[in-house]
Amino acid sequence: MNKIKVITGLMFSVLIATIFTQSCTTSKMIEQKSGAQLWGENCIRCHNMPSPADFTDVQWATIGLHMQDRVNLTDAEAKKIVDFMKSAN
Amino acid sequence: MIRKIILLILVMGIGKSYAQDTKEPQNDGTATEVVTPPKEEKSHFMLRGFAQFGLDASSDNVxxxxxxxxxxxxxxxxxxxxxxxxxxxEYMSNEFSLNLGYASASYIITKGVTVKVGKILIPFGEFGEKLHPSWVNRMADAPLGLGHDGGMLPMADIGVELRGGLQMGKSKLSYSIYCVNGPRLKDGTMGQEEAGMLSWENMNDNNKNKALGARIGILPLSNSSLEIGFSGYYAKPGNSTSPYAGDSMNMDLNYKDVTALLTAIDLSYVKQIAPLKGVIDIKGQYNMSDVSNATYLKPGDTNRLTNRYTFTNSSTAYYAQLAYRPTMAGNKILKNIEVVGRYSVYNTPVGSLWESTQSQISLGLNYWFSWRTVLKVGYQMSDGVPAGMSGMSMGGASMSSMSTSTVNTFQIHLAMGL
Known part of the structure; x- marks a missing residue:
């Protein structure tokens, strides 16, 4: 049990260090991601990708807020994805 | 009563959705008309959900x-x-049950910070919060120990939560911190065979303590394909007073200082891989529950010298799952097929009256009719010594000396996201 806790602690430390290291670099690549790309990357983490045509603009706004809350999408991700779904439906 | 509730929900949901989704600003072509933004843009009601129906067949039952x-x-x-x-x-084994899974209100305070109140889904690990809907879960049922029935983890509770997602360079951080009523320790007064177990369905708290928990999810890759989550949950689940108050023989038994610490690591990797012409979906979660030692009464034993026992109250549950779907295949039918395999284990405390050890191998073949409708065909091999067969309840025989039971089940389930 103690081994598991130690390994967990080490993994967590390495990941935190990785994040801080990466935080220092530019995130321009992230900023330039389109809504379509973010839709492809994020929705599939839990379920198959929905078609933009499955819902109306109003419904996408509600679903976007729901998914932002459920899987902790960043504000920018949620906005870009919803805008894309509205533009493509 | 239940029918009335269902009817009311359907009428409210369908009526309201229809009314709001079909309202469009009418333009009669006159130049003087001022078109105002439709009010439904500001508020919107939807009825969604999921359903699963199926057939389970084992050697004993179909x-x-x-x-x-x-x-x-x-x-x-x-x-x-x-x-x-x-x-x-749910309607299973001739019993219908209606429960409130969750009911919560969320408000985005600022970028990356959402506050949530009500009966919230507990973000402990990944399965309970994100993967439990039947059209999201690749298998027909939950991994051992993670389901609603008899699971060792919190699923939903009443309280308050702060959560959000933050971009940190090319990585992302997902966090959830919450304070809820917490579990209740089953002290044996309402069922001695479950003494030491945690009960998660508590709408009323049994003490002044609140449970605290958090999950940190790290997505180190810029394409969000990998997430590693760390969860922790701490509670004092005992009653504030002894359940044996007034019983001169046992009034020294008190559970107010019993603590429960749960931890979990979860992993998710989902990526479309071109050489494999499809999507690889890897999920896993390892959960540990440690409840501090306490003394309980043996059932049917009134001898003050022999009627007490204790045990190391630690449980573990874990699963690993791999799914593959050839989404880039040229054949239309083939690209909708998904193969999935899962291994899960659930061990309850050695020496308790609910001691058990279970393992399960599940193999599945799914066919996706649409992105949210799937037919799941599965074969499940479950091994284990069921709860209540511990050494003490079997007159001192150790579990290792008992033969394990094996149940093989064939499953066909249709799951739909509504």
Whole structure:
């Protein structure tokens, strides 16, 4: 049990260090991601990708807020994805 | 009563959705008309959810069942406020149950910070919060120890939560911190065979303590394909007073200082891989529960010298799952097929009256009719010594000396996201 806790602690430390290291670099690549790309990357983490045509603009706004809350999408991700779904439906 | 509730929900949901989704500003072509933004842009009501129906066949039993019908209500007010609720309806083994899965209100305070109140889904690990809907779960049922029935983890509770997602360079951080009523320790007064178990369904708290928990999810890759989550949950689940107050023989038994610490690591990797012409979906979660030692009464033993026992109250449950779907295949039927395998284990405390050890191998073949409708065909091999067969209850025989039971089950389930 103690081994598991130690390994967990080490993994967590390495990941935190990785994040801080990466935080220092530019995130321009992230900023330039389109809504379509973010839709492809994020929705599939839990379920198959929905078609933009499955819902109306109003419904996408509600679903976007729901998914932002459920899987902790960043504000920018949620906005870009919803805008894309509205533009493509 | 239940019929009335269901009817009311359906009428409200369908009526309201129809009314709001079909209202469009009417333009009669006159130049003087001022078209105002439709009010439904500011608020919106939706009825969604999921359902699963199926057949389970083992050597002992063949049964059609409706494992879930869960309407989900969503109400958005503006761009920041969301109310959502899930009703859990189950009909299994001639019993219908209706439960409130969750009912919570969320408000985005600022970028990356959302506050949520109500009966919230507990973000402990990944399965309970994100993967439990039947059309999201690749298998027909939950991994051992992670389901609603007899699971060792919190699923939903009443309280308050702060959560959000933050971009940190090329990585992302997902966090959830919450304070809820917490579990209740089963002290044996209402069922001695479950003494030491945690009960998660508590709408009323049994003490002044609140449970605290958090999950940190790290997505180190810029394409969000990998997430590693760390969860922790701490509670004092005992009653504030002895359940044996007034019983001169046992009034020294008190559970107010018993603590429960749960930890979990979860992993998710989902990526379309071109050389494999499809999507690889890897999921896993390892959960540990440690409840501090306490003394309980043996059933049917009134001898003051021999009627007490204790045990190391630690449980573990874990699963690993791999799914592959050839989404890039040229054949239309082939690209909708998914193969999935899962291994899960659930061990309850050695020496308790609910001691058990179970393992399960599940193999599945799914066919996706659409992105949210799937036919799951599975074969499940379950091994284990069931709860209540511990050494003490079997007159001192150790579990290792008992033969394990094996149950093989064939499953066909249709799951739909509504």
């Amino acid at each position: 049964e059609f069942n409706m494992t879930s019908f869960n309407p989900v209500i969503l109400y958005r007010q503006g761009d920041r406020f969301l109310f959502e609720s899930e009703l859990e309806m």
